[in-house]
Amino acid sequence: MRKLLAFLFLLTGAALSHATVNDSLSFAYEGAAPYVKQGFAFREDAWGGDLGEKDQQAVSAQLFKGNEYWFITGTDSRTATVTVHVYDSAGKLVEQKYWQKGRFSGSYVVPPKTGSYWAIVTVEKSPKERTGWALVYGFK
Amino acid sequence: MRIKLWSAAFGGILALSNLAPAQDAPPTNIDLSTFPAAAVQEVVVPVPSEIFNVLDKLGTPNWHAEFRPTLGRNTGSRPQVALLLGTVIADGFIAVEAQDVPRVEDVGRQVLKLSQAINVEAAVKERCNAIVDQAKKGNWPAVRKELDGALSKVREAMTELNDEDLAQLVSLGGWLRGTEVLTSIVIKDYRADAAELLYQPELLNYFIRRIDQMPSRLRKEDLVSQIRKTLDRIRPLIGKQDGSNIPLKNVERIHQMTQESVNEITAEQN
Numbered sequence: 001m002r003k004l005l006a007f008l009f010l011l012t013g014a015a016l017s018h019a020t021v022n023d024s025l026s027f028a029y030e031g032a033a034p035y036v037k038q039g040f041a042f043r044e045d046a047w048g049g050d051l052g053e054k055d056q057q058a059v060s061a062q063l064f065k066g067n068e069y070w071f072i073t074g075t076d077s078r079t080a081t082v083t084v085h086v087y088d089s090a091g092k093l094v095e096q097k098y099w100q101k102g103r104f105s106g107s108y109v110v111p112p113k114t115g116s117y118w119a120i121v122t123v124e125k126s127p128k129e130r131t132g133w134a135l136v137y138g139f140k
Numbered sequence: 141m142r143i144k145l146w147s148a149a150f151g152g153i154l155a156l157s158n159l160a161p162a163q164d165a166p167p168t169n170i171d172l173s174t175f176p177a178a179a180v181q182e183v184v185v186p187v188p189s190e191i192f193n194v195l196d197k198l199g200t201p202n203w204h205a206e207f208r209p210t211l212g213r214n215t216g217s218r219p220q221v222a223l224l225l226g227t228v229i230a231d232g233f234i235a236v237e238a239q240d241v242p243r244v245e246d247v248g249r250q251v252l253k254l255s256q257a258i259n260v261e262a263a264v265k266e267r268c269n270a271i272v273d274q275a276k277k278g279n280w281p282a283v284r285k286e287l288d289g290a291l292s293k294v295r296e297a298m299t300e301l302n303d304e305d306l307a308q309l310v311s312l313g314g315w316l317r318g319t320e321v322l323t324s325i326v327i328k329d330y331r332a333d334a335a336e337l338l339y340q341p342e343l344l345n346y347f348i349r350r351i352d353q354m355p356s357r358l359r360k361e362d363l364v365s366q367i368r369k370t371l372d373r374i375r376p377l378i379g380k381q382d383g384s385n386i387p388l389k390n391v392e393r394i395h396q397m398t399q400e401s402v403n404e405i406t407a408e409q410n
Contacts, residue, residue: 044288062186065194065336083166091172098166
């Protein structure tokens with residue numbers, strides 16, 4: 001019985017988590033919509049999860065000099081503030097533009113060199129213990 | 141739609157409490173060396189469009205010259221089919237660059253055939269039809285997007301079938317064929333900024349790690365173990381730091397090695 005309960009708990013937790021991330025992902029794509037109109041192609045792959053307040057998540061990406069990139073986050077929490085900033089492999093901030101508004105935030109990067117970059121997602125503030133987030137990026 | 145999920149519920153959280161939290165103005169420098177090792181393991185594999193997009197801006201290569209005589213044959217080995225599928229999808233991008241409708245149709249048919257062999261046909265059928273339809277209309281940006289989507293769909297479907305390792309081989313096959321073509325183009329008109337596109341150390345490390353984590357029966361397959369050795373040999377040739385100059389002789393060696401790997405995958409010489 002205890003095993004069954006633990007299994008059900010895991011299932012419930014997983015389902016909640018997926019719902020949270022799926023909602024966040026919808027918002028991330030909503031935040032990306034203006035850039036699609038500007039010719040940015042957003043990838044179908046996305047990254048996401050849930051974080052506590054002030055927690056951070058790093059996503060490492062290979063970026064190519066010659067492309068421009070927008071990294072966009074969305075969150076399922078109306079009152080949370082989630083940000084994304086992009087750093088190069090030496091830990092230097094490389095974004096040329098940044099904004100955060102409501103559920104969305106964005107970081108614009110024109111990579112000065114081809115190489116590995118880091119998108120750092122932060123839950124700056126949130127009324128919830130865990131805050132769902134999703135990250136998408138597009139290029140042109 | 142595929143999402144890489146980090147969640148406490150799955151025990152995979154990678155919270156980085158050692159970093160200064162970003163306020164209105166984010167820190168201009170952070171210490172990446174203090175990241176937990178686990179945080180660097182998930183590397184975003186670029187979609188082929190990202191590289192072709194840059195190549196578009198660098199000039200107008202003769203894409204038809206990059207076609208290969210055959211898209212390869214299925215030997216019946218699932219790892220070979222997965223690798224081959226990746227190379228064929230990469231060929232789709234070359235056909236798009238060449239704006240060659242018959243070639244795109246060939247690619248669409250071959251993708252379906254190979255997907256069927258590894259039980260993911262249903263997931264990509266719609267995409268393959270869209271690829272051919274959009275090519276006939278001459279809507280090349282849409283074909284590119286559908287090809288990126290087909291690659292994602294194949295990987296997603298394989299992951300759902302608990303074939304995550306094979307999904308990685310699809311990506312790897314695409315990377316090898318893409319790199320073979322990229323190096324071929326760079327060799328024909330060498331420019332340091334074009335060669336710089338080859339600087340992908342984290343990606344190479346990622347592929348190496350993923351092979352090393354595969355079950356030994358898969359890792360020891362001749363084709364997989366040969367490719368593993370090739371990746372090791374390529375690694376020192378792609379430069380030591382971001383923006384490294386990658387000389388022509390290195391590009392030529394990478395081309396030769398990736399070409400050999402693609403030939404092995406294509407199985408015409410096996």
